[in-house]
Amino acid sequence: MTPKKKRFYILFSAFSFFCFIVGAILIVLQDNILFFYTPSEILQKNLKQNEKIRLGGLVEENSVVRNDIKINFIITDLKKNIEVSYVGILPDLFREGQGVIVNGYLKNNIFEASEVLAKHDENYMPPEIKKKLEN
């Protein structure tokens, strides 16, 4: 093999390895992304059955109802509301009137949350929510 040919083979195999990895990554990635919506957007969109999504907005004042380990509350974007039900422990910084993000599924107009996130800072407003509320 001439050095030129050898170099070509090395570069070619490195490049195909790289493409293979990136391709595989993107395929796996497609199945694991969560789209973020506000209540108004969710109600407009035709969601697929069992599509897991992220919903964000403000926890409406006086909407939290607790029943042992079950919690119901309303997420609002000041235009539309969505009722959320969740079983488990709320994060420390979950409070009425504050920003919150929930992951889960919309079923019969009630959002069944598998995760509730309210993070790390007392005045924390998830940037996605902030941006969308400003529009």
Add this chain to the structure above:
Amino acid sequence: MVAIIGNISLIFAVLLSFYQFLNIRNINKIRTLNPDRNISLQFFFILTAFFCLMFAYVVSDFSILNVYQNSHTAKPLLYKITGVWGNHEGSMLLWVLVLVFFGFLISRYDKRLDLPYKTLTLSFQSLITFIFLLFILLTSNPFIVISPTPVNGQDLNPLLQDPGLAFHPPNLYFGYVGLSIVFSFTMARFYKGSFDASWAKLIKPWVLLSWSFLTLGISLGSWWAYYELGWGGFWFWDPVENASLMPWLCATALLHSTLVLEKRNTLKKWTVFLAFLSFSFSLIGTFLVRSGIVTSVHAFASDPTRGVFILMICAFFIFSSFILLAKKADSIKEEKLISPISKEGAIIFNNLLMIALLLTIFIGTIYPIFLEIFTGDQISVGPPYFNLTSTLIMGPAILIMSFAPMLNWKKDDLFGLLSRLKTVLFLSLLVTFIFFYINFQGPIIALVGIFLATWLFFGTLFNFFERTNYLKKFKYLNKPYLGMTIAHLGFAIFIAGITGSTLWKVEKIKTLKVGEKVLLNNYSLNFDKIKKIRGKNYIGHEAEFNLYKKNKFIKTLKPQKRFYPVQEFPTTEAAIYSRGFSDIYIAMSEPVGNSWLFRFHFSPLTPWIWIGSIMAFIGGILSFSNRMFKRK
């Protein structure tokens, strides 16, 4: 007064680092100036600035904006001191302190360098220092004074008032800023000398040192998340966590490829590439954390000018170094071809897998950012993606890792080796079977995890016994080999820990009244009482649980719920009973009627995550201590 001294020190340091960088022009002259004095002075001035800030925190000098925003007179002394790096400005100062400290270590203690090469290396290091000091002075000066002086401060985020987090940043910075010195060594080599085995010997101890502290820093952070965030998890694939994992993966690859370069004088371009890539990912990590592009407890800065400035720093170093490599690649001569069945072959395989994992994590981390810029869609990439890809890539890596150290350099016989591994295979299958027998719930993938961990553990041990002739030759063993053994064993234990903790965890969420109890595996937890507590800067509740195993009293566990009035911020202090093989974990939530809401975990093997990480750290340091201070 303190602010003035601090500012002046920073300005002196900027001038000194710029002056040292200018020395690069003189590289071809016969006489080069000794950089030692300049580097020591840089270190002295940054240290002075750092202590000025620390002093301001300790005496609660609220005339300094940074202290006012992040401290409070009622804060315990430890957190006044560690609060220095609990914010953007202070932690940048720590960043630069570590940067000049590494320069100082090289100039004082690395006796293997000849003067021109040392001058050149330290000049490149000074360039990095200069740019980051400019960043501090122009966008993030910690010594900005406010007037009139406020009566009291706004306090530090209570989540950061914790010993685990107090020591996490210094260790982490020591790790990933340490990669800067490897970058400087590499840049300097393009102008003096060549990329041969002797260069690999020069950078190896510094890669080891950075890698070890990076390991320790990341595990301290994850330990903190485990007991302080109240979720019972130790890793969330948060962009900021990924930002620290990416340089680690790169440094791991680099660590192994320098070994090939040292012993076989090949893989030169690749090693240079990895050296640049490691530092690039340190910078990218810094950018991700500080630009405000992601939100998390680490993202203090949301000022866009800072983000742009750091992005420019990243672009400058990344482009200039890789363009240099591309231009000079032809002048780096590789010598030997590599046979796939050999130690170097296995290391190349390790490198490819590390880089593949790095790539998947990188894409998963930045994909949402790019998608939002180009389509406006807001998405997030969930843990399932990262769990799946990292398991798929780490699996084969661990399979090879077990026997790679036994392979010979140059060429080996794979079948001969595999037949020697029969015992290892038998033992690991046996242990996997025992685990299956003890705990046959849980997914099959858990058994794969346990098999991989034991395969690696026994493989490493087998090699160790062979090498030492069943411990008879133990005293002839060299430190790097011993370090490697400990680190690899640690990694095996770590894998078992992750497997147990993520796949066999039992979780119960319950509301309990005083006097009620909850059953968790063979344990019973009796909710005995609840009382009000008051700390120096918080108030809260503490529950008392008596832990019994088969009616035998073991321990009283006291989880707390705290409230920090200054920041109106609640925190959860989990109570953990650790037995070596498993953890019992209680986190307290809120009152529901006249009972309280709790989260209980039984997490098998979780303590092994930290034990394994600490072993990896010890292994790295042991290996480092052999190489340091050794003359050529």
